[in-house]
Amino acid sequence: xxxxxxxxxxxxxxxxxxxxxxxxxxxxxxxxxxxxxxxxxxxxxxxxxxxxxxxxxxxxxxxxxxxxxxxxxxxxxxxxxxxxxxxxxxxxxxxxxxxxxxxxxxxxxxxxxxxxxxxxxxxxxxxxxxxxxxxxxxxxxxxxxxxxxxxxxxxxxxxxxxxxxxxxxxxxxxxxxxxxxxxxxxxxxxxxxxxxxxxxxxxxxxxxxxxxxxxxxxxxx
Numbered sequence: 001x002x003x004x005x006x007x008x009x010x011x012x013x014x015x016x017x018x019x020x021x022x023x024x025x026x027x028x029x030x031x032x033x034x035x036x037x038x039x040x041x042x043x044x045x046x047x048x049x050x051x052x053x054x055x056x057x058x059x060x061x062x063x064x065x066x067x068x069x070x071x072x073x074x075x076x077x078x079x080x081x082x083x084x085x086x087x088x089x090x091x092x093x094x095x096x097x098x099x100x101x102x103x104x105x106x107x108x109x110x111x112x113x114x115x116x117x118x119x120x121x122x123x124x125x126x127x128x129x130x131x132x133x134x135x136x137x138x139x140x141x142x143x144x145x146x147x148x149x150x151x152x153x154x155x156x157x158x159x160x161x162x163x164x165x166x167x168x169x170x171x172x173x174x175x176x177x178x179x180x181x182x183x184x185x186x187x188x189x190x191x192x193x194x195x196x197x198x199x200x201x202x203x204x205x206x207x208x209x210x211x212x213x214x215x216x217x218x219x220x221x
Contacts, residue, residue: 015145016090016091022138022141023098023102025136025140026138026140028137029137030134031130036114036191038127038189038190040188045178045181046178048185049186050184051063053184053185056185080157088147091146092148095147095149095150096149096150127195128198131195132202135200138199139206139210143207143214144214145214155169166204167200174199174200175196178193
């Protein structure tokens, strides 16, 4: 891994701009996926299950899905700080706090279009398109090497430590999120299963492509 201490301020700015571009693209995909209403993404099935379990046990009205989401992200970051802190970067924090507002923006923008759709076929197409866009944007974020979302970090760290393909590890991680979330009371649909098995392989395809694009941008900067 490149020695980050040798990176100039200019390079860090470029990497963060690339990260933000990828983050925006990825959350456009997430928004399409969620608006299709065919199931939540695997990570949010886990969050939903935890939220329902904690709400039932504690009865605290202060708990919300969004707050549990942020709490899970923090827990993942804390665990990874003990495993290998080199994976935690400024972009990780950016991803954690910027994802929600980006989804809110795209939801407001795209809801009228989705409301005009009739039938299951357009929603399935939107779901598949959302998964592909999510995977493409996610790989740009990863290849920016400025940090990535806490949930994606789990797959990245495991694939690096075990020297296994990212796409395979991503599927395993997503399936684990869905199973644990379901056992805790989370709800998932056909779209969740499609997302769990589609995003990983598509991301594996785009990783080298976007890696070359990022390297070229950095080389010309």
